[in-house]
Amino acid sequence: MLRGIIFDVDETLVYYEGYDHKRWFEEWVRPELEGHGIRLDYELYSKTARLELPRTYVKKFGIDPVELWKIIDAVNNRYRKKMLAEGKIKAFPDVSALKELKKLGLKLAAVSNASLENTLLVLRAFDLRKYFDVILGKDYSNLDGVKPSPYxxxxxxxxxELPPDEALVVGDSSNDVLAAHGAGVKAVNVVRFGKVDGADYHVKNLWELVELVESMIR
Known part of the structure; x- marks a missing residue:
């Protein structure tokens, strides 16, 4: 019996107009890191961000990984506030489907690789916080616990308080699918930017998700 849904946030519930990962790093992150005496190029940063290398790898260069990510997350917070003020972070129009899912009596969680502070910032900006029983961001005590890790x-x-077989994970990326399956949970891919292979279900939008959930409950 389906009793809960765990949602990814960025690119599943909200999106960032004109966002370019490398430009964001070069214009926002690199200057801040250098101000703290930390030199890190984009290639190494992106490999640790994607967990191609463990996030503790930077210790080899005398960098404290927790300090590094707290600096990056603080930069990200300033960036998100600026983008929100400029109207460049937007909620997908189908996020109103969350209300229907709550009406079905489901427990909902939001889980992001961003920090908890940055995740809450975006959810509150679009009045989405109220739909979620649990909200999680990256855990500084386990930096490698971000998706695709199932942590x-x-x-x-x-x-x-749900077993894996009573939940679904909903997201837009392969990281969401891998994290779901690693935790023994079925994955729903919202096909916003292309179909992700390996997902148990594919939906075009969150209204199709409501239809899928209703069929599962019945």
Whole structure:
């Protein structure tokens, strides 16, 4: 019996108009890191961000990984506030489907690789915070626990008090699918930017998700 849904946030519920990852790093992150005496090029940063290398890898260069990510997350917070003020972060029009999912009596969680502060900032900006029983961001005590690791999904299941077979994970990327399957949960790919292979279900939008959920409950 389906009793809960765990949502990805960025590019699943909200999107960033004109966002370019490398430009963001070069214009926002690199100058801040250099101000703290940290030199890190984009290639190494992106490999650790994607977990192609563990996030503790930067210790080899005398960089404290927790300090590094707290600086990056603080920069990201300033960036998000600026983009929100300029109207460049937007909620997808189908996020109103969250209300229908709550009406079905489901427990909902939001899980992001961003920091909890940055995740809450965006959810509150679009009045989405109220729909979620649990909200999780990256855990500084386990920097390698971000998706595609199943760590945050398992943590959400524990806080929702649900076994894996009574939940779904909904997201836009392969990281969401891998994290879901690693935690023993079925994955729903919202096909906003292309179909992700390996997902258990594919939906065009969150209204199709409501239809899928209703069919599962019935």
């Amino acid at each position: 945050l999904i398992e943590k959400a299941l524990k806080e929702l």
